[in-house]
Amino acid sequence: MSDDELIWRIAGGSGDGIDSTSQNFAKALMRSGLDVFTHRHYPSRIRGGHTYVEIRAAADEVQSRGDGYNFLLSLGDSFARNPQEEAYYGNEEIKPLSENLDELREGGIIVYDEGLISEEDVEAINLEERAEENDWHVFPMDLRGLAKEHGREVMRNTAGVGVTAALLDMDLEHIENLMSDAMSDDILEANLEILHEAYETVNEEYEFEHDLRVPTGEHETEQALLSGSNAIAYGAIDGGCRFIAGYPMTPWTDVFTILTQNFPEMGGISEQVEDEIAAAALAVGASHAGVKAMSGSSGGGFALMSEPLGLAEMTETPLVLVESMRAGPSTGLPTKPEQADLEFVLYTSQGDSSRVVFAPGNIEEAYEQTRLAFDIAWEYQIPTIIIYDQKLSGENKNVDVEFFDREPEPGLGSTLTEEELKEAAHDVSGKFKRFNYEDAENNVAPRSLPGQKGGRYLATGNEHSPVGHIEEDPDNRVAQMTRRVEKLESIREELDEEHPSNQTYFGDETADYGIITWGSSHGAVAEAVERLNDDGHSVKGITVSDMMPFPEQEVTEFIESVDEAMVVEMNATAQFRGLIQKELGRFGEKLTSLLKYNGNPFEPAEVVEGYEVNLAEDDREPTAQVRIEPAAGD
Amino acid sequence: MSAFNAIGEEREIDRDEFTPGVEPQPTWCPGCGDFGVLKSLKQALPEVGRTPEEVLTVTGIGCSGKLNSYLDTYGFHTIHGRSLPVARAAKLANPELEVIAAGGDGDGYGIGGNHWIHTARENHDITYIVFNNEIFGLTKGQTSPTSPKGHKSKTQPSGSAKTPLRPLSMSLNAGASYVARTAAVNPNQAKEIIAEAIEHDGFAHVDFLTQCPTWNKDARQYVPYIDVQESDDYDFDIHDRREAAEMMHETEDVLKDGTVLTGRYYVDDDRPSYQQEKTAVGEMPDEPLAERYFDDDAEWERSYDLLERHT
Numbered sequence: 027m028s029d030d031e032l033i034w035r036i037a038g039g040s041g042d043g044i045d046s047t048s049q050n051f052a053k054a055l056m057r058s059g060l061d062v063f064t065h066r067h068y069p070s071r072i073r074g075g076h077t078y079v080e081i082r083a084a085a086d087e088v089q090s091r092g093d094g095y096n097f098l099l100s101l102g103d104s105f106a107r108n109p110q111e112e113a114y115y116g117n118e119e120i121k122p123l124s125e126n127l128d129e130l131r132e133g134g135i136i137v138y139d140e141g142l143i144s145e146e147d148v149e150a151i152n153l154e155e156r157a158e159e160n161d162w163h164v165f166p167m168d169l170r171g172l173a174k175e176h177g178r179e180v181m182r183n184t185a186g187v188g189v190t191a192a193l194l195d196m197d198l199e200h201i202e203n204l205m206s207d208a209m210s211d212d213i214l215e216a217n218l219e220i221l222h223e224a225y226e227t228v229n230e231e232y233e234f235e236h237d238l239r240v241p242t243g244e245h246e247t248e249q250a251l252l253s254g255s256n257a258i259a260y261g262a263i264d265g266g267c268r269f270i271a272g273y274p275m276t277p278w279t280d281v282f283t284i285l286t287q288n289f290p291e292m293g294g295i296s297e298q299v300e301d302e303i304a305a306a307a308l309a310v311g312a313s314h315a316g317v318k319a320m321s322g323s324s325g326g327g328f329a330l331m332s333e334p335l336g337l338a339e340m341t342e343t344p345l346v347l348v349e350s351m352r353a354g355p356s357t358g359l360p361t362k363p364e365q366a367d368l369e370f371v372l373y374t375s376q377g378d379s380s381r382v383v384f385a386p387g388n389i390e391e392a393y394e395q396t397r398l399a400f401d402i403a404w405e406y407q408i409p410t411i412i413i414y415d416q417k418l419s420g421e422n423k424n425v426d427v428e429f430f431d432r433e434p435e436p437g438l439g440s441t442l443t444e445e446e447l448k449e450a451a452h453d454v455s456g457k458f459k460r461f462n463y464e465d466a467e468n469n470v471a472p473r474s475l476p477g478q479k480g481g482r483y484l485a486t487g488n489e490h491s492p493v494g495h496i497e498e499d500p501d502n503r504v505a506q507m508t509r510r511v512e513k514l515e516s517i518r519e520e521l522d523e524e525h526p527s528n529q530t531y532f533g534d535e536t537a538d539y540g541i542i543t544w545g546s547s548h549g550a551v552a553e554a555v556e557r558l559n560d561d562g563h564s565v566k567g568i569t570v571s572d573m574m575p576f577p578e579q580e581v582t583e584f585i586e587s588v589d590e591a592m593v594v595e596m597n598a599t600a601q602f603r604g605l606i607q608k609e610l611g612r613f614g615e616k617l618t619s620l621l622k623y624n625g626n627p628f629e630p631a632e633v634v635e636g637y638e639v640n641l642a643e644d645d646r647e648p649t650a651q652v653r654i655e656p657a658a659g660d
Numbered sequence: 661m662s663a664f665n666a667i668g669e670e671r672e673i674d675r676d677e678f679t680p681g682v683e684p685q686p687t688w689c690p691g692c693g694d695f696g697v698l699k700s701l702k703q704a705l706p707e708v709g710r711t712p713e714e715v716l717t718v719t720g721i722g723c724s725g726k727l728n729s730y731l732d733t734y735g736f737h738t739i740h741g742r743s744l745p746v747a748r749a750a751k752l753a754n755p756e757l758e759v760i761a762a763g764g765d766g767d768g769y770g771i772g773g774n775h776w777i778h779t780a781r782e783n784h785d786i787t788y789i790v791f792n793n794e795i796f797g798l799t800k801g802q803t804s805p806t807s808p809k810g811h812k813s814k815t816q817p818s819g820s821a822k823t824p825l826r827p828l829s830m831s832l833n834a835g836a837s838y839v840a841r842t843a844a845v846n847p848n849q850a851k852e853i854i855a856e857a858i859e860h861d862g863f864a865h866v867d868f869l870t871q872c873p874t875w876n877k878d879a880r881q882y883v884p885y886i887d888v889q890e891s892d893d894y895d896f897d898i899h900d901r902r903e904a905a906e907m908m909h910e911t912e913d914v915l916k917d918g919t920v921l922t923g924r925y926y927v928d929d930d931r932p933s934y935q936q937e938k939t940a941v942g943e944m945p946d947e948p949l950a951e952r953y954f955d956d957d958a959e960w961e962r963s964y965d966l967l968e969r970h971t
């Protein structure tokens with residue numbers, strides 16, 4: 027566990043302003059030159075309940091939330107005091123303090139709001155005793171009282187930040203600047219007063235002997251702090267997307283809202299519609315008419331999209347869908363991540379249907395692969411799906427601003443202009459042979475758009491002739507089907523040639539133990555591999571992003587290069603390991619699974635422990651809430 | 661040069677242009693009412709000055725869904741019940757297209773019912789023709805949402821216990837700004853109503869009575885109909901919601917027990933279409949979005965410009 031890192035946790039009730047406060051504090055840390063990574067934990071509840079945001083900050087790159095944390099700012103759940111009779115709140119005010127103690131590291135700091143958390147409550151949880159055992163440094167402060175004096179109760183967040191800064195010996199400059207950007211007049215003034223008073227109170231009244239300080243670091247280039255949802259939305263914008271249709275469902279709603287808010291200025295169109303069937307069907311309709319369009323949802327909503335998805339496949343209408351996983355089945359755990367919709371996304375829809383599926387592992391990949399998804403969809407006239415989860419959707423990480431500095435790609439791929447249509451094949455009645463299989467290059471039959479001269483054809487969800495009429499002739503069926511199915515091979519070739527970097531490798535190249543993962547588990551796994559190597563083990567890792575078409579060669583080479591490999595994923599049925607074995611047709615005896623599905627993402631220590639348990643010659647079980655699924659024959 | 665030269669082309673248009681020169685020949689049964697819809701569309705489109713290439717017909721699944729296989733425009737034969745969301749988005753993407761959606765009563769009032777209500781509510785500027793034969797045709801004669809109570813079919817052998825849906829009233833209540841009913845057995849009125857519906861700015865719903873001689877021999881569509889506009893017995897103001905609603909009720913009652921009434925029931929020329937409403941609140945670009953992709957001078961905004969809020 028690194029000593030030069032701060033993992034700051036702010037806890038309170040939903041609606042207590044935890045989000046905005048932490049967002050600002052994370053930015054202040056980033057501006058001071060540190061790498062930051064945020065993790066948000068919240069229940070499926072609008073106000074009240076126990077929620078926290080964690081910010082990890084260090085001079086070196088941070089890729090995951092880390093293990094545990096070392097600074098707790100516990101605000102007290104203000105909604106726990108709701109006087110409404112029918113509401114059951116019980117004794118929850120203490121929760122932001124009591125619920126967080128298990129993961130607080132030895133030597134950590136606790137600041138709690140005396141104004142909201144009573145002395146008896148604190149006694150009841152034996153805080154003093156536990157603090158002594160763990161060498162915690164506890165600072166009770168009347169944050170609520172301080173805030174009230176200068177403004178309003180809600181500003182106790184600011185008091186908390188002031189206290190934090192003082193205890194960590196942190197400069198207030200960046201925090202002040204961010205406040206000035208976000209607020210004005212009386213509100214700004216009150217907040218600044220509170221910030222300073224909190225800061226000074228600590229310095230005057232407390233002697234502190236803890237040695238946690240805010241780390242120092244420096245960025246050589248300008249950084250931006252953004253979430254996976256932001257990155258997907260921005261990838262879509264730069265991929266030329268200007269039409270989005272959706273129906274709200276956590277966590278997909280984030281991407282939907284970000285694009286909706288930006289589209290009016292960009293001349294794009296956003297539609298919130300009656301259900302997810304409609305949403306995906308609208309995206310198909312807009313794409314058919316000549317606009318780069320997308321839709322998306324989370325598992326339950328994506329289930330409804332299977333019909334329009336198949337329609338897009340059959341009519342060869344370009345389409346991008348995003349599937350933002352949360353724990354299922356059914357409505358599952360609405361606000362918790364899981365990687366359990368993989369098989370569903372790969373095989374949804376009837377018939378021999380094919381689609382392209384990308385699973386970005388971090389913020390940069392989310393942007394990159396969304397751009398790529400638009401390129402591939404419009405070039406190959408095939409649906410592409412970006413599968414990611416609630417974790418990647420909500421976590422924020424700093425990224426070099428320059429990374430996003432690229433030209434947008436508004437091209438419509440293999441769509442003909444009217445000039446080109448003149449040269450294209452037509453049948454005797456003048457209909458454009460849109461689904462021509464005779465001279466299709468890369469298995470693509472370029473399309474026309476409604477309203478273009480010389481481009482008339484029928485797009486149909488039934489099997490069809492080259493001009494689009496319903497056609498059951500066996501030879502035509504075989505030709506059309508083969509061409510559609512073989513598109514995946516053409517796409518595989520293009521990806522291998524132009525985007526081999528979709529898969530990420532890390533660790534010791536010469537190692538004979540491998541860890542394989544996908545999607546948002548990437549960060550925790552990469553960090554675990556680094557730790558294992560630092561501790562003298564020899565391990566290497568790969569994060570696979572291409573789920574369909576599968577990067578057979580790359581994954582085969584990786585598995586062949588090791589004696590044993592562990593597949594890490596957040597689900598109960600080892601879906602990704604199943605995919606590897608299905609695609610490669612072997613390796614059952616080499617692959618073990620490390621699975622987690624309790625609603626929380628992997629922490630690096632769990633992966634390290636999984637490795638140790640897997641290699642131990644005894645019958646040891648992992649201590650954390652993870653499960654080892656042995657290799658076949660094990 | 662525009663990317664969509666077929667749009668707005670001014671010339672004499674022959675109805676034969678809408679007939680595919682070669683296959684396919686319609687596979688509808690002899691005497692099927694669907695031929696009537698095809699015919700009235702072929703007549704109405706040249707009359708309103710639309711060329712085959714600027715029209716997009718979007719259909720669902722059923723015998724009715726095959727309409728655009730036999731009508732030579734740009735076409736999208738979608739899936740069961742989903743023609744409306746596809747049609748709606750195509751219109752938003754390129755408002756200059758003439759978008760006509762069509763399907764059966766099972767397709768539109770049954771499986772696609774949710775889309776129908778919301779498309780009417782939002783008043784999208786598209787024409788929606790429902791081939792109402794009060795039966796599932798293509799799947800061989802099951803009871804549909806408009807089949808009369810007591811109707812016997814293989815899936816309701818003792819006679820349906822369900823009250824039929826009232827499509828005209830439903831559409832009016834949901835917000836459609838043009839609601840009419842016509843019948844395949846009255847080609848002149850059908851052509852006029854279809855032409856009017858196409859020219860209407862807003863959601864124009866035409867409940868088109870189409871006989872299915874194969875599965876629904878008992879249906880009332882064969883009896884003579886009365887044109888509500890031409891009969892002195894039915895005097896009402898088609899611009900008045902209440903009067904229109906009352907007339908629809910009467911019609912929807914009598915359809916089942918005797919007289920078949922057809923004609924226009926409700927026309928609201930003042931209600932802005934969805935597209936106009938969306939433009940007014942700043943959610944819709946002034947120029948057709950689809951055009952932009954072909955415009956070399958278009959400045960494409962990029963995400964880089966949005967990053968400031970993240971630094």
Ligand SMILES: Cc1ncc(C[n+]2csc(CCOP(=O)(O)OP(=O)(O)O)c2C)c(N)n1
Nearest residue numbers: 722723724740764765766767795796797798
């Ligand atoms: C999702 C789905 N469910 C069921 C079907 C089967 N199906 C095809 S057409 C049809 C009913 C058609 O009835 P209607 O819409 O009244 O049209 P008609 O054939 O009478 O013109 C059904 C149930 C289908 N194609 N797709």
Ligand code: SF4
Nearest residue numbers: 688689692723797872
């Ligand atoms: S089954 Fe009925 S609706 Fe279908 S084509 Fe035959 S007559 Fe027409």
